[in-house]
Amino acid sequence: MFSLKNVLYFQAGLGVLANMFLVCFYIYIILGHRPKPTDLISCQLTFVHIIMFLTAGDIWLTDLLASLNIENDVKCKTTFYINRAMRGLSICITCLLSVFQAVTISPSTSLLANFKRKVKKYMISALFYIWVFNFSVSTDIIFSVGGFTNVSENKQMKVSKSCSLFPMSYIIRVFILTVTMSRDVCLVGVMLTTSTYMVIILFWHQRQCKHLQSISHQRASPEKRATQTILLLVIFFVVMYWVDFTISSTSILLWMYDPVALTVQKFVVNAYPTITPLVQISSYNRIINRLKNLQSK
Template sequence: MSSIKNVLYFQSGLGVLANMFLLTFYIFIILCHRPKPMDLISCQLSFVHIMMFLTAGDIWLSDLFESLNIEKDFVCKATFYTSRVMRGLSMCITCLLSVFQAVTISPSTSLLAKFKHKLKKYIICAFFYFWSFNLSFSSSLFFSVGAYNNMSDTNQMKVTKYCSHFPMNNFIKELNVIVSTLRDVFLVEVMLTTSVYMVIILYRHQRQCKHLHSIRHLRASPEKRATQTILLLVVFFVVMYWVDFIISSTSVLLWRYDPVVLTVQKFVVNAYPTITPLVQISSDNRIINVLKNLWLKS
């Protein structure tokens, strides 16, 4: 079990460092250069992923709060609430990333083309809506989660070192499950729909370029590289989401979280925020050029 936890610490450390690098890079771009709408989304996503790692179960902040002798019930509610908010934001912003790229590469004759000139305005409005919705929706966790104790084990389900789920009113519990499921299904469907749309556009573009004997230009297209990167991230996110959903649903139905299953779930949840910055770093020419210059100077 200790070796598995070491893997989680390594995964978290790698994820935090990669996302911190991206966050610093995008803040510099936003403050010192003319940022692209994609930079605003990526900056927000990097921040959300850092917070996900810091509030993930027994790792980082939980241990810090314990050393400061802060009340465990507060630690539990604060970290669990923040973690759930960040996971919801990660899904929403990934969906926004997919929709944004679909609008960006859409041909001028499509219905989406009229939104291209107002993308930055729509992105800021979307951020405000996503934060407001997730902060308010997850507030029910303050009543359903609390510090773990050794009494009445049958009435609580331990989910982290300090936290347990407690039984809720059936109506409230079912309402939360329905709303969260509808939110997740809607966002996943939007991601899949925009992904299919982007694949179709890329396929048509490739056929046109082959017809015009300019396939070399297509391979060098920044739009194509960005689209392929987002498609990869969306597919990976959807796969990780459904694995997490199956684990969570099974555990809730059985009202039992096996420690090994819980550890596997943490690894699955952290997989996307770990892979995302690495994919973005390897596909952004601006970042690659910065790293090359740093390497040459050293």
């Protein structure tokens, strides 16, 4: 368990540093360097991932609240509520990023081309409603989590060092899982649909260019590189999400606490926000070029 804990702290440290670097870069771009519409979406996704790390279980924010002598029950409700909202925002913003990129690269003759201007126009509103929606639907966690007291007497399920889930009837547990799963399945379905569409577009574009020059000598356009990066992130997110969902749903339905399974789940949950900035930093030439320009000045 000690080694797993060390892995979690290393993962969290790496994730926070990479995301902080990336959010600073996006802010630098947004404040006056001709930002792309996807920059605002990616910036918010990066910020969400930082908050996810800070509110994950027994890492950092929990210790900070404890040092301020805040009541344990309030501490648990606050951290779990924010973390639940951030996890919902992560899947929603990733879905929005996937949809936006699919619309962006769609040919002018396609039906999606008609939505290009509309998507840019309503992007701010969409992000606002996504934030409001996720903070609203996450309020149930306030009533179902609290400070840990005694598992044997109160049948609470310990989910961190000092927090636990309150007892719930099996019907309520199934209902909450069904509602959550319905929302997430819809979003994952949209991501897989747009990803499939983008793969078809890229394949079609590659075949169109084949008669001009050898594929091995072609330089990928910025749009193509961005699309490939988003596809990679979406696929990775979907895989990590279903692993996390399998572990968490099994624990809730069986009402069974396993410290090893809980630690593995935390590692899986944090895998996507850790990998995302690393993939973006290594894939976007714009970031590399900006860093080179800053070094040359």
